[in-house]
Amino acid sequence: MKPMTEQNLKDAFCGESKAHMKYLAFADKAEKEGKPNLAKLFTAIAYAESVHAINHLKALDGLQESLANLDVAWGGEDFEIESMYPAYKVVAELEEEKKAIKSFNWALEAEKDHRDFYAQAKEAVKAGNDANVSNVYVCEVCGHTHVGDSAPEKCPICGVGSDKYRKF
Ligand SMILES: [Fe+2]
Numbered sequence: 001m002k003p004m005t006e007q008n009l010k011d012a013f014c015g016e017s018k019a020h021m022k023y024l025a026f027a028d029k030a031e032k033e034g035k036p037n038l039a040k041l042f043t044a045i046a047y048a049e050s051v052h053a054i055n056h057l058k059a060l061d062g063l064q065e066s067l068a069n070l071d072v073a074w075g076g077e078d079f080e081i082e083s084m085y086p087a088y089k090v091v092a093e094l095e096e097e098k099k100a101i102k103s104f105n106w107a108l109e110a111e112k113d114h115r116d117f118y119a120q121a122k123e124a125v126k127a128g129n130d131a132n133v134s135n136v137y138v139c140e141v142c143g144h145t146h147v148g149d150s151a152p153e154k155c156p157i158c159g160v161g162s163d164k165y166r167k168f
């Protein structure tokens with residue numbers, strides 16, 4: 001692919017991905033304000049932006065078989081754990097940005113589990129099997145991710161109770 005179009009696809013993928021996430025957050029807010037139709041509009045357009053983002057990813061040949069996708073996923077988590085969040089935390093601490101420190105810290109801790117889950121899934125897929133997961137529980141406050149039969153009684157990262165976990 002010619003380099004300018006490749007860069008443009010990457011930029012468009014980032015932009016559409018960001019719009020998707022922002023609209024979901026806006027939908028949540030609209031729901032809490034008692035505006036379900038506005039929430040629906042934000043949710044639907046968030047989905048449309050995800051369709052655009054995935055189309056751009058496909059055009060970049062960024063969608064492969066699961067074994068290769070797991071490598072990409074593991075690599076992303078590893079980068080966040082080993083380089084990105086530790087560096088971001090240092091800067092946030094230097095600048096005394098309390099909200100950023102907390103947000104980076106929660107993400108950093110949760111990514112460690114994500115990396116482990118992807119490593120385990122990769123072994124299973126390499127052996128020709130599906131990933132060995134029953135239920136997955138995610139803390140809606142900090143993103144702590146737990147695989148098992150039930151949610152943790154208390155989130156080990158942010159301390160909320162099991163009722164704050166979303167089941168997948
Ligand atoms: Fe992650």
Ligand SMILES: [Fe+2]
Pocket residue numbers: 139140141142143144155156157158159160
């Ligand atoms: Fe949590």
